[in-house]
Amino acid sequence: MNALTLWFHKIGSPPTFYRIAGALAPWLFGIAFVLGAVALYGGLVMAPRDYQQGDAYRIIFIHVPCAWMSLFAYAFMAVNAFIALVWRIKLSELLAMASAPIGAAFTFVTLVTGSIWGKPMWGTWWTWDARLTSELVLLFLYLGVIGLYHAIEDRRQAARAASFLALIGIVNVPIVHFSVNWWNTLHQGQTVRLMGESKISGDMVWPLLVMALATHVWFFASLFARTRVGLLELEGGKDWAREVALADGGGRS
């Protein structure tokens, strides 16, 4: 085995990943929290009022980063689901299953904040147009993966079945992303672009990008915390997990 494969196997072994993720997670939560607080200050206090939407546009600073994350989390889940199905790596199964509830949280916040933003700007809480409907389907896909994972008794079989569903659902990700171009929709098009010029001014865009960074860091913090618990649950009978359980204040139970 070459050095890379060796490293991969070492990281992928449950006790090692448990230890590394445990060291990283609190820092990631802390960094995400600080970045999020800075972004909120920038978005709610420092950014100027929009000439068209007034202050209502300020919902963008949570709505858009959460929407990006709802797709990012799905892509991350699908990649890990693919690895889990092809190579049957235990850690990938857990990573895929741990990203589902986080992705669902981001999707839920996207839908709710979008709805609250829609009321004053469009005059309606909800409309069955392409962007909104495909994002709602995304939430149902997440809930389907979570539900299927919990419906099957054997944890590893459950993870594989749910991974399969996650993989099929990936078709919805480009649909969400391109829906504003493919169909006539009430939802506005892309405002922030990776390529070419963004249609938003600099003092509005920086809180948005800082919040996007904060949500990415948060995703990995929560992912690590959840994957650790998943590893403990799956390997509860192994020595390393017993040592963790006994070290964790064996007195109170």
Place this chain on the structure above:
Amino acid sequence: MTDFLAMGGYGIYIWPAYAVFVVVFAIDAIAPRLRRRRVLADIRGKLRRRQAREATP
């Protein structure tokens, strides 16, 4: 301060949106901690039961 909270008349939309954001991610942060506690207690329980079984002749 009142001006800030009013958000140009859109406060009733903005603050609930931010509240949902904060509450959902507070739950997201707490959920794995609670589950971890339950899983660890479960492992200890299994260990104790096994020790008790082995102790009885």
